[in-house]
Amino acid sequence: GTAGDAGTALFRSWVLPFEVLSVLLLAALVGAIVLSRRDIGPPPGGPSPDVSSV
Numbered sequence: 001g002t003a004g005d006a007g008t009a010l011f012r013s014w015v016l017p018f019e020v021l022s023v024l025l026l027a028a029l030v031g032a033i034v035l036s037r038r039d040i041g042p043p044p045g046g047p048s049p050d051v052s053s054v
Contacts, residue, residue: 001009011018
């Protein structure tokens with residue numbers, strides 16, 4: 001066979017697992033981006049750092 005035959009066989013027989021894997025990898029990428037972001041500054045509505053609670 002040729003590369004075209006291999007590609008055709010792969011995408012005819014394995015379309016669903018290929019799509020599931022692509023969604024899983026996309027979710028992992030989005031999760032990695034969310035986990036790697038840093039929060040800058042205090043959250044909105046929170047106490048400012050110069051106010052001491054007594």
